[in-house]
Amino acid sequence: MTVLPVTELLSAQHINKSFSGVHVLKDVQFLLRAGEVHALLGENGAGKSTLLKTLFGIYIPDSGILAVGGQPVTMHSPKDAQTHGIAMIHQELALIPELSVAQNVLLGNEGREVLNYAQMEARVRPFLAQVGLNIAPNTPVKRLTIAQQQMVEIARAVARQARIIIMDEPTSSLTTHEIEQLYVVVRELTASGVGIIYVSHHFDEIEALADRVTVLRDGNYIGTVDQKDVTQDQLVTMMVGRELAAQGTFVERTPGAVRLDVRGLNRNGVFEDISLQVHAGEVVTLAGLIGAGRTEVLRAIYGADPITSGQIELDGQPVPRPSPAVMMLRGVGFIAEDRRQQGIVPDAKVSVNMMLTSWAKGLVSVREADMRRSVEPQMQALGIRPANPNQTIRRLSGGNQQKVILGRWLAAGCGVLLIDEPTRGIDVASKADIYTLVDELARQGVAVLMVSSELPEVLRLSDRILVMREGRLAGELSRAQASEERILALATGAQTHAKDSNVHAV
Incomplete structure (x- = not known):
């Protein structure tokens, strides 16, 4: 031969x-x-x-x-x-x-x-x-x-x-x-x-x-x-360069009061009749295939895109005309999927990017010394490398940029956080860090509504999973009910689990 x-x-x-x-x-x-x-x-x-x-x-x-x-x-x-x-x-x-x-x-x-x-x-x-x-x-x-x-x-x-x-x-x-x-x-x-x-x-x-x-x-x-x-x-x-600690297992949580209540949200031709609740200290994930309308729902809740009809309440109080400015002042944070285009100011310093929301809410001055005092401990706690607040954020890796954006909302003290694809394009070590940060946010009582296309991530982080298909909610899974197979069955409309009594159809 x-x-x-x-x-x-x-x-x-x-x-x-x-x-x-x-x-x-x-x-x-x-x-x-x-x-x-x-x-x-x-x-x-x-x-x-x-x-x-x-x-x-x-x-x-x-x-x-x-x-x-x-x-x-x-x-x-x-x-x-x-x-x-x-x-x-x-x-x-x-x-x-x-x-x-x-x-x-x-x-x-x-x-x-x-x-x-x-x-x-x-x-x-x-x-x-x-x-x-x-x-x-x-x-x-x-x-x-x-x-x-x-x-x-x-x-x-x-x-x-x-x-x-x-x-x-x-x-x-x-x-x-x-x-x-x-x-x-x-x-x-x-x-x-x-x-x-x-x-x-x-x-x-x-x-x-x-x-x-x-x-x-x-x-x-x-x-x-x-x-x-x-x-x-x-x-x-x-x-x-070392054995990486496991990305952890799900942390049992005891949810508190309802912080975000969405009822009958509609946007013509995009999504229809979306109703959901997220409690304090709870992580709820919108799962489904790309194009199912998950990102569009998240953006509409934040007021970035218009809605045709529906109601949004925060801590029991209605939000009659949601907009990013209104939602930010009401304690809602938003992390977009495309962090380069919608999440950061690429040529601004790390300190500026981390303090943007705090500035807007009047929580910190624009003096550089004040910023450094606020930002440096945050960078250390979040494990952002290199820990230089004066470096432009475009020079950081994707994982470290995402940590800066999470740090922005931690510093501003949000009560509800909307996260779209939290670990897209992020390496395995940074992904583990992001999971720890999401766990910490929930532990502090933040209500987290997340979109993720990675099923292991969905199962790792979620208390409840709402599955979307073709612009509508197809079903809800508790943590005990959830599996990759069941999520995909709801997302695709497969008949194999349509009769599964453990799956709550919406």
């Missing part, structure tokens, strides 16, 4: 990169082989994004060697990377919404000949078929789902004959079914010899797809291992 040699597609040797004197990558190694999925793991802030951007020509390393096909290369831009057969699917998709699918697939790869629309569409059809995307090439991208847009990005990489594809958190906004479709496409690509660098915080994805795993920690190369030879606990230890 002849053993075929392993083809080296891309390698990085002794890569170093600094920004403003801060060493972000330190002697980092990486090797991608043809036909493999090579996962890149590390906590937020470990250097993953910097390494990916270096491999894609966005950053130029201060020192070290990049090689494609065993030959050293110098890449000064993404265009150089594309010339070497490298494509990158960013977490924030880089498509032009107003253009058609065909135009986006061929963008930058049109060739010298002038193509009319019919020729463009004919040219891209094989690429769409290869990634399993059954849509008309003339469809505007803005009409597609996130999953379909992701497949358009992959089709563009295929059209450019990329042999190396970088996927950065590709499933962060996908449903379970859409994730399975992505797996099929990834396996077909690697079967054709394409090498894929795959970044994810979800260990089930790593187990399902990865051949090898490289771990970074604090900008340092920790090691590369065969995925089948290591456990999740071993990978976590490599990532954080």
